[in-house]
Amino acid sequence: MNYQIEFKKNYMKACNFFGIKPKNIKLKIIKNIKLINKLSSNVPWYAVGFYNKNTVIMLDKELFPSRGHKKREFSKVMLHEICHIFIKKIVKKRIPVWVEEGICQFIAFGDKIKPKKFVNLRKLQTYEDWYKLDNPYAYCSNFFSYLNKKYGKKKILKFIRLLNKRKPEDAFAGVFGQDIKVIEIEFRRWLKNLKNLKNEKSLKKNGKRKGDRKGNI
């Protein structure tokens, strides 16, 4: 894999989503796992990518398995980190962790991975809250997928920009027209429906197969 080509591709994807083209964003590949801990002390043990100002810092793809990641996640993790830098260009102050991680994860990984557990968005304000939970990424990225499907990308971008001026809850209600509590309940219902739909489909499939077998006998 040519890392620079991959980086350019992912950078373009981020430009496409956020509608901006920030300059001087760089990539640094780390080929020595010990260096990761030296570069940043607050990176969790499983991290394979992070960012510092305008630089995306990635562990070499070949070293991904040593931190429990699949090599095929490399490009997506890279895009996730690029998105962090883009958000920092748009919002000049600290924003709730669920917003930032949720958007980055949604853009990079989409919503194929469904959350095993529900978390409470309003309780995910800081990284301290975030690391207490077992993998809140899927829940938060699915939340943005829901917003994207129901309200569209433009509103998500409007919401991020509004975080510069307003408190997160006010910005959210201002853009999406309802309190976040209400929309989170609707989102959970949507998730449950998706799950039921999936179960129904697999039941039908199994039922059909059973039927076929009966026919053969």
Ligand SMILES: [Zn+2]
């Ligand atoms: Zn992140």
